[in-house]
Amino acid sequence: MYMVMETCYKDSMYMSNNKQKWSEQEDRHSTLLSNAQAVRAVTAAVEGTLGPKGLDTMLVSRNGDVIVTNDGVTILDLMEITHPAAKMLINIARAQQDEIGDGTTTATLLAGALVQEACAHVQTGVPVTRVIEGIQQGISRALEEIQARSRPLEQVDDPRLLQVARIAGREHGDIASLVVKAAQLMGLEKLRDPSFRLSEMIVSSVGATSEVFHGLLLNKQRMSPHMPEKVEKTWVFLLDDALEAEGIDEEALRTETGFQTYLQYKEEFRQSVRRLIDLGVRFICTGRGVSPVAEEMLTEAGVFVVQRVSSRDMRRLADYTGARPVKRTGLHKSPDELKKMLGWCAHVYQDKRMDMIRLEGGHGKPMATILVGATTAEVVGERARIAKDAASSVQAAVRGGIVPGGGALELYISRVIEKYREKVRGMAAYGVDAxxxxxxxxxxxxxxxxxxxxxxxIEDANAGQIHTNCDSLAIDCESGEVVDMMKRGVLDPTLVKYHALKAAGEVAVAVLRIQTIVRMRSDGMEDQGGF
Structure with a gap:
């Protein structure tokens, strides 16, 4: 009886000690598990949109506004998020969008999977630091493999470019064709320019006919309905400032000298505006407002004026027309000096149907505009998002080459990483496995x-890849058969894959490194040091 009681006591103590250890372990990992759950919730919001059979997500605002889309970055950007770890994941997705313009869903999916797999290892007792070390090694090796398996695209008339646009454009063939046509109009050198974004050439409008044309569309209106709706073969003047006379201090204006200076400034300004008219300028864009005096003079002269043009549009106008934007002080230059600042455009007119200004026949750099239209605002918005994804992918493919899509390349590289795992010593191997x-x-x-x-x-595709040593075999989403993605035209830009995996690795490591979450003070006081 005593032995039985002693045994029960020991068992009870053993269970109590184990329970305590388990409780301590749970406490130690509670932040990680909370963060992992938040990341999983974000991943769940976009994972159903992936692939040719992916479905849409409906986003509903508190006011009842509705957006239906399967664009990953739109979903993530408009989601109501409060958890800090979830916000980190969304910020990485935005960074992917800013860097490449596509691949946000893939980046989010990979990040969620990395965190999930890492948590599984941590819960079995593997130190977080060792898992992080392994993830960093595995990601580095995988990125090397992506680059090694990239196929270059040397020409914009390569037929594979249309397939890239079609896949990124969610099988919208008409949009893919428009994007590729625009890319061909811009040329290889322009597409490889780091400062140029083909996606910024996309303009959408309800009721418009989708097309690509040489020229620009400004989402603006002429300053006054009394100005001409159309001007042709005109000099173009760009003023990155307000078109008004120089100001004078109100106190100085009360003095005789100040008042005379004010009258002098007004007269000089009138002469400057008259100079532009006499030079044959019939199209003027300003970065800020236009004074009533200038408006009256320019209207009488039949000049087409657009005010408050954004800096981005001002740069595009400068590139397309060949004009050099000037500040207000530039108005005082001589006619010969001003003429060197002017650009040229064959046609400028207000498109009443789209309520935009259209420019064609500029004498500057070639510029293509992709106009995307549809019957309703909701459909137009989604088609514009599709076009931007396609444009970003086309430009990324030209810059960095292509790889097989459909998850084929990632499946192939997963086996490369499994072999690499055998060379990794210690518990870091668990991170590589993740x-x-x-x-x-x-x-x-x-x-x-x-x-x-x-x-x-996946086992069918995996077996096929092993048997043929081919990195492009994956599953046909129509038949379920193993097919060659390269031959089927399912192609992704290398840069999209590369940056998606890199971004996923960065956010996964960042989430795993968080041990404690502490709420910051909200009183706005700066830390004064001490206790």
């Missing part, structure tokens, strides 16, 4: 969204 498993997540989700069993289909 990378290998996360790389299978894109193809898993694509197959799942297509309505197939991912366990069965």
């Amino acid at each position: 990378v290998a498993k996360a790389l299978r997540r894109p193809i898993t989700q694509i197959v799942l969204n297509a309505g197939f069993n991912p366990l069965e289909k």
Whole structure:
């Protein structure tokens, strides 16, 4: 009896000690688990949109406004998020959008998978620092493999470019064709210019006919309805300032000298405006407002004036027309000096149907505009987002080459990482293993969204890749058969894949490194030091 009681006591103590250890472990990992759940919630919001069979997400505001889209960055950007770890994931997705313009869903999916796999290892007792070390090694090796397997695109008339646009454009062939045509008009050198964004050439309008044309569209109106609706073969003047006389201090204006100076400034300003008219300038854009005096003179002279033009549009106008934007002090230059600042445009007119200003026949750099139209504002918005994704992917493909899509490349590289794991010593190998498993997540989700069993289909694709040593085999979302993505034209830009994985690794490591969440003071007081 005593032995039984002693045994029960020991068992009770053993269970109590284990329970205490388990409780301590839970406390230690509570922040990580909370962050992982938040990241998972964000991932769940976009994972259903991936692939050709991905569905849409409906976003509803508190006012009842509705947006229906399967654009990852739009969903993430408009989601109501409070958890700090979730916000980190969304910020990484935005960074992916800013850097490349596409691939936000893939980046989010990979980041979520990395965190999920890492948490599973941490809960079994693997130190977080070792998992992080392994993830960094695995990501670095995977990025090297992506670059090594990139296929270059040397010409804008390469037929594969249309396939890139079609895949990024969610099978919208008409939009893909418009984007590729615009890319061909811009040329290889312009597309490879780091400061140029083809996606910024996209303009959308309800009721417009979708087209690509040489020229610009400004989402502005002429300053006055009394000004001409159209001017042709005109000099162009760009004023990155207000078109008004120089001001004078109110106190100085009360003095005789100040008042005379004021009258002098007004007269000089009138002469400056008259100089522009006499030079044959019939199209003027200003960065700020226009004074009533200038408006009256320019209206009488039949000049087309657009005020408060953004800096971005001012740069585009300068590139397209060849004009050099000047500040207000430049108005005092001589006619010969002013003429050197002018640009030229063959046609400028107010498009009443779209309520925009259209320019064609500029004498500056070639410029293409992709006009996307539809019957309703909701559809126009979604088509514009699709076009921007396609344009970003086309430019990324020209800059960095292409790789097979459909999750094929990630599946192939996952096996490369599995082999690499054998060379990694210590517990860091568990982090490498997390990378290998996360790389299978894109193809898993694509197959799942297509309505197939991912366990069965991924093994089929994996076996096919091993048998043929081909990195482009994946699953056809229509038939469920293993097919060659390169031959089917399912192509992704290398830079999209590269930056998506890099961004996913960065956010996963950042989330895993958080041990404690502390609420900051909200009183606005700066830390004065001490206790």
